Structure formats: structure tokens, C-alpha cells
Amino acid sequence: MSEFVIPGIRSTAASTADRVFPLERATRLKTEFARVFSQHLGNLESGARFETECILVTGQSGSGKTREIAELLKRFNASGIPLPGGRPARFAECILSGTQSWKDLGRNTIRALEYPLNDKARLTQAEIWERVVTEARLAGVVGIHYDEAQHIFRKKNEQELFAILDSFKTLMKSHDWPLILIFSGVPELEDYLLLEPQLHRLVNRIEFEDVSLPEDYDTVHEIVGSYALQAGLEVDEAILTEDFYRRLATAGAFRWGLIIKLTIGAVGAARVASAVALQVGHFIDAWVSKTQANRAATPFTHRAYETMYRKDHPFLEALRQ
Incomplete structure (x- = not known):
């Protein structure tokens, strides 16, 4: 075994990488997605022109948005739902960053459709989105998930903001092939979408x-x-208390995704220690490994943990904020 491989960590990652804990919100997301897609599919089958809808998923960083949506779209793409003409319907995914212009947005969207656009290609805004629509139709792509969508709007002037918003609106209102959009990001994202009433x-x-x-x-x-x-693993009795669960929730800044990550980290620590049961000490191990904090000053050990660790700054002590 290589000196760079820790078997307990490796096996924990391998067994949890494709697992999504079934929270109630996943049902809400699937129900809304199914409604929007079913309406979209019916409109396609009618042959009439239509504008489609979008889904906005917001939550704090670390709430688990990306994981939930990725799992939903993986199942959707594997389902092979036939579109008019016989092609299986699928969704594409595109991660956005703050350095992108509307033209970069178009280029990255085309690449998310697996179309090899040359960086030197000179296309207007209209030509880029026409190419996106054409390639999506040919590939059976009915929608695109834009992850971390708030990033592309930040630090943009008014002209740039409206160019980006207009690009999204163009995709949803295309006469040839309207595309369902899923935007995911932090709550401020809706404020940007509000700037374009026709989109919102x-x-x-x-x-x-x-x-x-x-x-x-x-x-x-x-x-x-x-x-x-x-x-x-068994679960030590010291964990099975409301006091511990409040400490764990505080450690994860009350965000489901972070709580799950801390739990996975603790399970990895237990496996490294060849433990029979998952113990509080393993959660402390996971916390210390991530933050390099003193073991006496973690959310699982400190008496004043609720004032020391606040929801708005995960993994940072209040004195360092």
C-alpha cells in the first residue's frame, strides 16, 4: 500500500461518494422538476410555439444544493424518456464563475453540450445562442443546470447584467427549441433575476x-x-443525545450538506482507528483535521460552543471572524 493512501479514508469516500441522504427537500425538488418537464414535454408534442419555465434552487453555501440537483439529473438522464422524434431527453450542467462575460457564458454553455467550439471563433451574442439551441435540439438536451449562478452576476455593470439576463431569457423563449433552466445558488441570486421581469x-x-x-x-x-x-459501525451512546445533535448542527452551521460531510469525516476517522463504534472523539478528529483547532475548543467539547461558532461563518471561531 502506498504511503499516500489511507485505507480508512479511501474506503469511506468510495462507499459514500454516490450516496445522497433522502431529505424531504429532495421530494419537493423532484415534484417541481417533474411538473415543469411534463409541461415542457407536452408542449413539444403539440408542435406549437411556447416558452418554458425555470427552477430556482437557493440555499446557503454548504446546504447541499449541487449534490441534490446532480443526483436528480443523473436519474433523469438515465431514464431515457423519449422526445418527439425518438431521442432520449437529457439535461446538461454548467458551472458559472465571476470572471465570465455573456460571451463566455455562451461558450461554456455550448461546451456543456459537448460541442467543441474553438476559442478563436468570432460569434455575435445572437449567433452563440443560436448555436446553443441548435446543438441542444440535435442532442436531445431539454434543459441546462447553471450551478453557482450568482457568481456570473457579481461585479458586473448594468449593461453586462442585462446582457446575461437576456441570454438566459433567449434560451427559455427560443421559437426553435426552448430550454428549461435550473439556477442554483445562494439567496442573493433571486435579486439578480428580479432585474428582468420577463425572466423572473x-x-x-x-x-x-x-x-x-x-x-x-x-x-x-x-x-x-x-x-x-x-x-x-455501532453508535456510541454519548452520540445519541440531543446535546450532541445540537453540537453537530452548530458545527455544520445548521446546513445539511456540512452536517453530512462532518459525519462522513467522523466515519473515516473511526475507520482509520479501526473502531467498533462511532464516537464523539471521531467527530472531534474530523473537526481538528479540517480546522487545526485545539481539541478543547471544538463545537463538540467547548462549553460555550453556541457563541463561539455561528451560522454565518462555518468552521471559524467567533474571535477569528
Whole structure:
């Protein structure tokens, strides 16, 4: 075995990489996605011109938006739903960054459709989006997920903002092949979409809420227990308390995605230690490994953890914020 491979960490990652814990929000997302797609498919079958809709998924960083949407789209693409003409329907995915212009947005969208656009190709805004629509239709792509969509709007002047918003509107209103859009990002994203009323009226919103205690104690308990069970670990009695679950929620800034990551990290630490049961110490190990904090000053050990670690700055002590 290589000195650079830690078997316990490797095996934990391999067994959890494609697993998504079934939170209630996943059902809401699937239901809304199915409604929008079913309407879109019916419109395609009618042969009439139509404008499609988009889904806006917002939540704090670390809430698990990307993972949930990726899992949904993986299942959708594998389902092979036939479109008029027989092609299987599928969705493309595109990650946005703050350095992109509307032209970069178009180029990256075309590449998300697996079309090899040359960087030196000189295309107007209209030509780029015409190419996107054409390639999407040929490939059976009915929609595009734009992840971290808030980034492309930040630090843009008014002209740049409206060029980007107009690009998105063009895709949804195309006469040849309207595209369903999924935007995901932090809550400020909706403020940008509000700037274009014609686009915003087509938006269907889903918010990924933070953990709320005591209502979500049972779900946090199920998360810890299910990941331990999958790893063949028992759960130490010290973990099975509301005090521990509140500490874990605080450590994860009350965001589901971060709580799950901390639990996976603790399971990895338990496997490295060849432990029989998942213990509080393994969560401390995961926290210290990530933050290099003193073991006496973690959310799992410190008496004043709720004031030391706040929701708005994950993994940072209040004194360092």
C-alpha cells in the first residue's frame, strides 16, 4: 500500500461518494422538476410555439444544493424518456464563475453540450445562442443546470447584467427549441433575476432551508446512524443525545450538506482507528483535521460552543471572524 493512501479514508469516500441522504427537500425538488418537464414535454408534442419555465434552487453555501440537483439529473438522464422524434431527453450542467462575460457564458454553455467550439471563433451574442439551441435540439438536451449562478452576476455593470439576463431569457423563449433552466445558488441570486421581469415571471422557487431544532433532531439522528450503519459501525451512546445533535448542527452551521460531510469525516476517522463504534472523539478528529483547532475548543467539547461558532461563518471561531 502506498504511503499516500489511507485505507480508512479511501474506503469511506468510495462507499459514500454516490450516496445522497433522502431529505424531504429532495421530494419537493423532484415534484417541481417533474411538473415543469411534463409541461415542457407536452408542449413539444403539440408542435406549437411556447416558452418554458425555470427552477430556482437557493440555499446557503454548504446546504447541499449541487449534490441534490446532480443526483436528480443523473436519474433523469438515465431514464431515457423519449422526445418527439425518438431521442432520449437529457439535461446538461454548467458551472458559472465571476470572471465570465455573456460571451463566455455562451461558450461554456455550448461546451456543456459537448460541442467543441474553438476559442478563436468570432460569434455575435445572437449567433452563440443560436448555436446553443441548435446543438441542444440535435442532442436531445431539454434543459441546462447553471450551478453557482450568482457568481456570473457579481461585479458586473448594468449593461453586462442585462446582457446575461437576456441570454438566459433567449434560451427559455427560443421559437426553435426552448430550454428549461435550473439556477442554483445562494439567496442573493433571486435579486439578480428580479432585474428582468420577463425572466423572473417564469421562475419557480425552491428554498433549501437550514436545519431547525428541535424539529430536525430525528433527521440528524438518522443521518448519523445511517452513515455509521453503512460503514459497519455501532453508535456510541454519548452520540445519541440531543446535546450532541445540537453540537453537530452548530458545527455544520445548521446546513445539511456540512452536517453530512462532518459525519462522513467522523466515519473515516473511526475507520482509520479501526473502531467498533462511532464516537464523539471521531467527530472531534474530523473537526481538528479540517480546522487545526485545539481539541478543547471544538463545537463538540467547548462549553460555550453556541457563541463561539455561528451560522454565518462555518468552521471559524467567533474571535477569528
